[in-house]
Amino acid sequence: xxxxxxxxxxxxxxxxxxxxxxxxxALALALLYGFDGKNEARVVSISVSRSNLSSAAFxxxxxxxxxxxxxxxxxxGGFGRNLPVGLAVDGKIKDExxxxxxxxxxxxxxxxxxxAHGIHKLNDTAEVPALLRNAFTAQHDQNSIAVLTGPxxxxxxxxxxxxxxxxxxxxCRYLSMTGGAFPDGKPExxxxxxxxxxxxxxAEWPTPIVVSGYEIGEALPFPAASIEKDFAWSPxxxxxxxxxxxxPMPYDAPTWDMSxxxxxxxxxxxxxxxxxxxxITVLDDGRTKFTPSAQGKHRYLILDPTQKDRIINxxxxxxxxxxxxxxxxxxxxxxxxxxxxxxxxxxKELKPAEVKPPAPVE
Numbered sequence: 001x002x003x004x005x006x007x008x009x010x011x012x013x014x015x016x017x018x019x020x021x022x023x024x025x026a027l028a029l030a031l032l033y034g035f036d037g038k039n040e041a042r043v044v045s046i047s048v049s050r051s052n053l054s055s056a057a058f059x060x061x062x063x064x065x066x067x068x069x070x071x072x073x074x075x076x077g078g079f080g081r082n083l084p085v086g087l088a089v090d091g092k093i094k095d096e097x098x099x100x101x102x103x104x105x106x107x108x109x110x111x112x113x114x115x116a117h118g119i120h121k122l123n124d125t126a127e128v129p130a131l132l133r134n135a136f137t138a139q140h141d142q143n144s145i146a147v148l149t150g151p152x153x154x155x156x157x158x159x160x161x162x163x164x165x166x167x168x169x170x171x172c173r174y175l176s177m178t179g180g181a182f183p184d185g186k187p188e189x190x191x192x193x194x195x196x197x198x199x200x201x202x203a204e205w206p207t208p209i210v211v212s213g214y215e216i217g218e219a220l221p222f223p224a225a226s227i228e229k230d231f232a233w234s235p236x237x238x239x240x241x242x243x244x245x246x247x248p249m250p251y252d253a254p255t256w257d258m259s260x261x262x263x264x265x266x267x268x269x270x271x272x273x274x275x276x277x278x279x280i281t282v283l284d285d286g287r288t289k290f291t292p293s294a295q296g297k298h299r300y301l302i303l304d305p306t307q308k309d310r311i312i313n314x315x316x317x318x319x320x321x322x323x324x325x326x327x328x329x330x331x332x333x334x335x336x337x338x339x340x341x342x343x344x345x346x347x348k349e350l351k352p353a354e355v356k357p358p359a360p361v362e
Contacts, residue, residue: 011173012044012139013264014132016086017257018093018150019048019055020100021189023246027222027319028149028257029059030239033066034318041265043067044144045135047086047128049153049194050093054100056085057119061103061238064117066323086132087125088153093193102245103238114236132158136171145264146207148177149257151190155205156197165206174208176264178256180280180288182213182300187286199282202298210263211280211300213288216272217256219303220311224250230320239319258315263301271311273302
């Protein structure tokens with residue numbers, strides 16, 4: 001739901017991932033909610049390109065864990081704080097993984113799920129192209145950013161809807177995504193998983209695209225020590241449980257997906273250098289080819305070694321941050337309006353009544 005007050009809200013993030021493929025997807029979602037808690041961004045749409053109910057359910061679990069306190073988005077009618085999760089139905093990348101199944105199966109002492117969610121069948125998820133279109137439509141012009149951290153399956157599909165390219169040009173600042181390897185690297189998973197979709201995305205997406213390649217995430221590992229220490233404020237944390245289930249501890253996880261989220265929300269901070277403008281194309285084997293061009297709309301991130309510690313500090317600080325309770329944004333405006341009306345009524349009651357002169361006697 002879009003902000004209803006008089007002040008333009010923080011930027012809305014439309015987030016699409018392959019949740020469950022790698023643990024950095026969970027870390028990226030935690031980072032995104034960390035930014036939401038600081039009011040630097042709003043999570044307005046979540047979708048997954050894995051045809052797996054557990055992928056969608058885990059996203060909802062993380063959303064409930066963080067967004068119950070921080071996210072201003074509501075279901076229609078305002079009955080809950082959870083965003084509907086879009087689920088791809090193409091049947092690709094549908095295998096179960098421990099980082100999903102272990103947290104979802106965790107029980108408390110009473111034998112009830114530690115992490116409740118409402119996604120148990122396909123009808124509990126949203127149809128992705130419509131979800132994405134509606135999410136962009138609900139934002140102010142140039143006040144949304146698309147973040148893609150998995151195959152381009154869902155974002156390529158939304159491009160086929162009538163009028164969507166014009167909508168994206170008006171609503172979306174740019175697309176920040178993970179994929180490929182630059183300047184001339186090996187085939188990368190996100191691209192190889194759906195080469196036709198990646199080609200379509202680079203060829204038809206109407207806004208600028210900034211890509212974080214494989215080499216960026218590899219160079220910025222998330223420290224296992226942070227999982228053990230910085231998240232300890234909660235006795236049960238879905239991201240921690242997913243991290244420990246993904247691989248035997250301790251291990252430092254590459255942060256491919258986190259880099260796309262960080263650049264999307266703080267491009268002005270100089271965490272990364274940018275390539276010159278150009279055009280990215282996808283070769284038959286899944287490799288990405290960058291061709292410099294002054295008219296090109298594509299760039300890729302370049303690691304600045306002097307920023308490595310600074311970036312990892314941001315990752316650990318925001319991904320592990322406690323949810324920040326606050327009144328939903330549109331209710332803040334309603335409360336201010338009510339206070340103003342109450343004051344006007346009070347002033348009117350305290351003002352001496354106007355005494356009218358008697359009517360003249362004829």
